[in-house]
Amino acid sequence: MKSQVALAALTLVAGILVTAPARAQNFPITAEQKATANQVAQAGVALSELSPNAPDSYTVKRGDTLWAISGLFLKSAWRWPELWGMNLNDIKNPHLIYPGQQLFLEKKDGRATLRTRQSTAEETPTNTVRLSPRTRSETLASDALPTLKSHLIEPFLAEPVIVDENTLKLAPRIVATQEDRVLLTRGDRAYARGQGDAALMDDPGSKQKAFRVFRNATPLKDPVTGVVLGYEAQYVGKALLVRSESTEESTGKDGKPRTDIVPATIDIVTAKEEMRVGDRMLPEPAQQFQSYVPHAPTGKVDARIVSVYGSAVVNAAQNQVVVINRGTQDGIETGHVMAILKDGARLIDKTDEARTELKLPDERNGLLMVFRTFEKLSYALILEITDGVKVGDRLVNPR
Known part of the structure; x- marks a missing residue:
C-alpha cells in the first residue's frame, strides 16, 4: 500500500499545471496507483502526525527538497504522500513542485492536508487548482524540486557496482595499449577481449557501444553471518567500442596457416583514475528515469x-x-x-x-x-x- 502511494505521488504531487519534460509526461501511472493516491490524498494525516512547529503556509524556494519541506510539516517526513493534496482530474501528470509555489496547511475534522491554494471560511477545502482564462506556457524542467539533493547520490548511480563472484572474471578485459603504455587516460586508445557471450562485437548501424571500466572487486560480507553477499567493483572510467574483436587467417614463419586473434579496439572517453591492462569492462546500462520517493517498508525490516x-x-x-x-x-x-x-x-x-x-x-x-x-x-x-x-x-x- 505504501509503495503504491509513494510511486503514484511522485507524478501527482504538484499543484500547478506546467509544461513538463517528455520523460516525466510518459512516466506510467496505473489505475490502481491513481485510486490509491485519491484515497490517501482525501484522507490526509492525523493532526498528531504534524510537526509541533508546522507553519500554516510556506513558499517554495530554490534549493528546497521535498524531504526538507515535508520535515517542516510532519514528524515523519516520509509520510508526505498522505499529507499532500492531489487532484488527478486537474493535475494529470506534472513532475514535482516548483520554486514560487505557495503551500497551505489545512486542518479539518482532526486531519490535515497540504494544498496549493487557501480555502475561504465559506467553502469546503479543495485541492482543485483554478486557472484564469488565459494561456501561459513555461518550461520548468530544470526548476522541478527533487525529493532530495540529487548531487549526493548521482555519482553512485554511475560509479560503484555490486556484482557476483564471477561477473567481473567473465567480463571483457583490457589486454594491450598503444606503444606499451602502462597507464591509460582520457583520449587514449587500447585493446580489449571478451569471452563467449561477452565477446566485444559491434552492431552495424546502431549506436556506438559504451562500457564502464572497473577493477578491485571488494567482497561485502554480512556483518552477522560473515557470508559474502556480493562484490563492490571500483569504477575507474568509461570506454567506447571502436572496432569488434575478430580473427584473421595468416601464414606463420614456418609456412603453415594460422588463425590470429585480433582484440577489439576501444577509446577511453572518461577517466576517474588511470586505467591499465587487466581492468574489466561492463556494458553501460540504459539511462532510466529515477524516482526517489521516501516511504516506509510494508513488511518488517x-x-x-x-x-x-x-x-x-x-x-x-x-x-x-x-x-x-x-x-x-x-x-x-x-x-x-x-x-x-x-x-x-x-x-x-x-x-x-x-x-x-x-x-x-x-x-x-x-x-x-x-x-x-x-x-x-x-x-x-x-x-x-x-x-x-x-x-x-x-x-x-x-x-
Missing part, C-alpha cells in the same frame, strides 16, 4: 550496515552513502526509509553485588533511504543522524 562507502572512512555522517545487507530478494525498494539504531553499550551493574552484565537498549540514531538496489545488497543515503554510523549498526522500520 531487520537489516545491518555492511560498509561505509570510501575506504578511508570508518564512521558515516549525514549525507554519506552506506551499503546494507538487504536487496530486491528481501523486498527492498528504491525509496525505502529505515531507522538506524545505535547498538546499546554493554556494562557491569555496579549497584548489584553480583556484578551482573547488562546491555543497554538500542537507541534510534537517525534515518536512511535506499536509492539503488541489487539482489542481496543496496546503497542507501543517510538523511538524518544524531551520532556516527558504523558497520554492523542495525536498521529497522522507521516507526
Whole structure:
C-alpha cells in the first residue's frame, strides 16, 4: 500500500499545471496507483502526525527538497504522500513542485492536508487548482524540486557496482595499449577481449557501444553471518567500442596457416583514475528515469550496515552513502526509509553485588533511504543522524 502511494505521488504531487519534460509526461501511472493516491490524498494525516512547529503556509524556494519541506510539516517526513493534496482530474501528470509555489496547511475534522491554494471560511477545502482564462506556457524542467539533493547520490548511480563472484572474471578485459603504455587516460586508445557471450562485437548501424571500466572487486560480507553477499567493483572510467574483436587467417614463419586473434579496439572517453591492462569492462546500462520517493517498508525490516562507502572512512555522517545487507530478494525498494539504531553499550551493574552484565537498549540514531538496489545488497543515503554510523549498526522500520 505504501509503495503504491509513494510511486503514484511522485507524478501527482504538484499543484500547478506546467509544461513538463517528455520523460516525466510518459512516466506510467496505473489505475490502481491513481485510486490509491485519491484515497490517501482525501484522507490526509492525523493532526498528531504534524510537526509541533508546522507553519500554516510556506513558499517554495530554490534549493528546497521535498524531504526538507515535508520535515517542516510532519514528524515523519516520509509520510508526505498522505499529507499532500492531489487532484488527478486537474493535475494529470506534472513532475514535482516548483520554486514560487505557495503551500497551505489545512486542518479539518482532526486531519490535515497540504494544498496549493487557501480555502475561504465559506467553502469546503479543495485541492482543485483554478486557472484564469488565459494561456501561459513555461518550461520548468530544470526548476522541478527533487525529493532530495540529487548531487549526493548521482555519482553512485554511475560509479560503484555490486556484482557476483564471477561477473567481473567473465567480463571483457583490457589486454594491450598503444606503444606499451602502462597507464591509460582520457583520449587514449587500447585493446580489449571478451569471452563467449561477452565477446566485444559491434552492431552495424546502431549506436556506438559504451562500457564502464572497473577493477578491485571488494567482497561485502554480512556483518552477522560473515557470508559474502556480493562484490563492490571500483569504477575507474568509461570506454567506447571502436572496432569488434575478430580473427584473421595468416601464414606463420614456418609456412603453415594460422588463425590470429585480433582484440577489439576501444577509446577511453572518461577517466576517474588511470586505467591499465587487466581492468574489466561492463556494458553501460540504459539511462532510466529515477524516482526517489521516501516511504516506509510494508513488511518488517531487520537489516545491518555492511560498509561505509570510501575506504578511508570508518564512521558515516549525514549525507554519506552506506551499503546494507538487504536487496530486491528481501523486498527492498528504491525509496525505502529505515531507522538506524545505535547498538546499546554493554556494562557491569555496579549497584548489584553480583556484578551482573547488562546491555543497554538500542537507541534510534537517525534515518536512511535506499536509492539503488541489487539482489542481496543496496546503497542507501543517510538523511538524518544524531551520532556516527558504523558497520554492523542495525536498521529497522522507521516507526
